[in-house]
Amino acid sequence: MSEPKLTLYSDANYYSPYVMSAFVALTEKGIPFEIETVDLAQAENLKENYSAISTTRRVPTLSNGNFQLSESSAIDEYIEELFPAPTFPAIYPENQEDRAKAREIQAWLRSDLMPIREERSTEIVFGGQHRPPLTPAGEVAAAKLYDAALRLLGERNNLFGEWCIADTDLALMLNRLYLNGDKVPEKLVDYVQRQWDRDSVKEWLALSAR
Known part of the structure; x- marks a missing residue:
């Protein structure tokens, strides 16, 4: 059976954290895919040709033949099911409860x-x-993020021992602060630097640096 032809739709600047999540998931799986860009500044996502592809008219959208799916966490889970371990590298934990927790973390980072x-x-x-x-509200949110991240990590280098896609998502949120020069706990600095050193993340950073 031939491999499906996958196309990932991204913002033109490659700045979207949600496209990054889907990009890293696909790259970690080792699946060939193409990238098409959508210029959000020119509202290309609201035009008819893109709305015919994306129900939400947002990025990312993943196209697999006649099937299209938007929203990054849904795409990540679809990729995991479409290309399951052990044939392909896992992007979610094997343990059921850890896998549910990883999805909880992803949902939290996208909604809070x-x-x-x-x-x-x-x-x-x-x-x-x-x-x-x-601002004071920003400081409260940062403290909440740091406390949650430290509790989730414990003494581990990754959230669940082995890397998973939730690690990339969490590191991205922490890097919003760290790369701005905000004070971040040392353990979390080590964590984000380790996550940013993954080959799949470096590939995304190369795109955003163009």
Whole structure:
């Protein structure tokens, strides 16, 4: 059976943390895929040709033949099921409870911590920009993030021992702060640097550096 032809739709700048998650998931699986860019600044995502592909009119969207799927965590889970371990490298933990916890972390990072996302955009992470000190609301969100990350990691180098896609997502959120020069606990600095050293992440960073 021939491999499916996959196309990942990305923002034109490669600044989206959600596209990054799907890109890293596909790259870790070792699956060939193509990238098509959508210029969000020109509202290309709202045009008819893209709305015919993406129900949500957002990025990322993954196209697999006649099937299209948006929302990064849904794409990550679909990729894991479409290309399962042990034939392909796993991107979620093997243990059922750990796998559920990884999905919880992904959902939390996408739905909470709004002050961090507003005050520390990914232009800091991928574009080298810097922002003023955090507001009180931002400081509360950062403290919440640090406490949760430290509790989740414990003494491990990754969230669940072996790397999983939730590690990339968590490291991205932490890097919004660390790369801006905000004070981040040393253990978490070591963690984000380790995650950023993965080949799949480096491939994404090379795209965003163009």
